[in-house]
Amino acid sequence: MNLMLLWSTLILGLLYGLLVLGVFLTFRILNYADLSVDGSLPLGAALTATLIFNGMNPFLATLLAIPLGALAGLITGILHTRFSITPLLSGILTMIGLYSINLRIMGRPNVPLLRHDTIFDLLSTYTGLTLRLSQTVIAVAVIILTVIGLYFFLNTELGQALRGTGDNEVMLRSLGVNTDRMKIMGLALSNGLVALSGALIAQYQGFADINMGIGMIIIGLASVIIGEVALGVKSILGRLCAVVAGSILYRLAIALVLRISFIEYTDLKLFTALLVTIALISPEISKKFRPAPNLALLEQKTGAAERAGN
């Protein structure tokens, strides 16, 4: 793999890292499989691309993606908590609804940004950095700020109540925490991050597309699991860093797979699905392949113990 490809893979991994952090929040912290991310990632992309296309300052356009994504998460949360719709179905409803909304925002299936300045272009004109470098600076800065922000948040009273809600809802309610509100807050925060991820990715790749959200939840899960398996850390900060690393490792795996000659770009979804399946069942598999206990040795030992007992 040449260095340029490696570099762009790294940047993409960091930008998708925001999506992965969002998925980590819902899937791991809240214990809630939230499918709305398939809609909120293109939502952020659609909004920011359209605003930039119409001449808005790209920094402002990017920031605006966050509250809109949060609103999508809020709706999923309300569907689930107020109307007792299952987590899975609440997410699907939001996701489906967002497809039409995203089309409405863009007014067409694809908004190109090639002739417009993105935040990456702006940074390189302000600072004189190459485009590559300014992409790197922004990606690294945003990820670091988000990880640190989440780390501090998860160690506040509110963040701790959020973690408790995902762990033991009955107990949290008995301690006076409105767990419904916690879930809504977690979903809003998560989808805000996911929309920001979409906003940055659209600018990085130079367009927003109505179909760019398909399979985002699986990519998020794959990265979360890869990061956890690869780094195996327990602390909150460690886990946050691990899932970002997981996002980068996932992009590297994709880049490597694409180098196999008979694999087409369209095969990637199948590859990701297989990857997640393997990751999910690997604890089972490793159990099966664990060496069988050495019975002869065991007998010797217990025999010795019995004799010693007599």
Next chain:
Amino acid sequence: MLQINNLYKVFHIGEINEKVALQNVNLLLEPGEFVTIIGGNGAGKSTLLNCIAGVHLPEKGTITLDGDEITNFPDYRRAGAICRIFQDPMIGTAASLTVEENLALALRRGQRRRLNRAITRSERDLFRQKLAVLELGLEERLSTPVQLLSGGQRQALALLMATLVRPKLALLDEHTASLDPKTALRVLHLTRTLFENERITTLMITHNMEQALDLGRRLIMLHEGSVILDVNDLEREELTVPKLVDLFHAASGEQLHNDRLLLH
């Protein structure tokens, strides 16, 4: 303190399996009273506590705590005043959170959660000091995830969490039932230190008659959703387990067939 008037709870209303779990329950608790509740399986003991805690809303009747009517408050809004301990030690603590994080959550019972630090240094000192009372060495394990503790340790931690902020009312539902006898005894001892001796108004369900006679001064027996026995001064009455069984026969007009209630 706690006043329950004419309380009814019916499950599956209008359906074929309609079940009257509580009927015409009246109860008045003085501040600081420690009351044990006994009764056979399905007598309505847990349902009574669930109604007081707001998990179930009653069909009829009122519940008043310290002069405030709380009958229809959602559970999380009463939690500032009421603490609960469950039979399953897994419910009383959050497994993936550490000992100190669990305590910190309990320290803010009933308060609004803000963006302040979850645990301050002085709170950590307080936790160490309180944990030492349990005599389980947990004061040295503040940052251990609770899932690594034994059931008894978790239940002891849950008891401490319940009393960290003094509750107006404590509800204990067979909180020693799933522990081995030795651990159960230890948790019972803690119950005495943390609740009875501290004069926290407490309702404690148990299937163990010895236990019921041993703790507190007042005993209530539920049967088919009603209070059939309310002994106010256990010491004066000099109650024993056989006497209690006789009282049950007299009050319910039934043989006490439930060996779970008898044997323990």
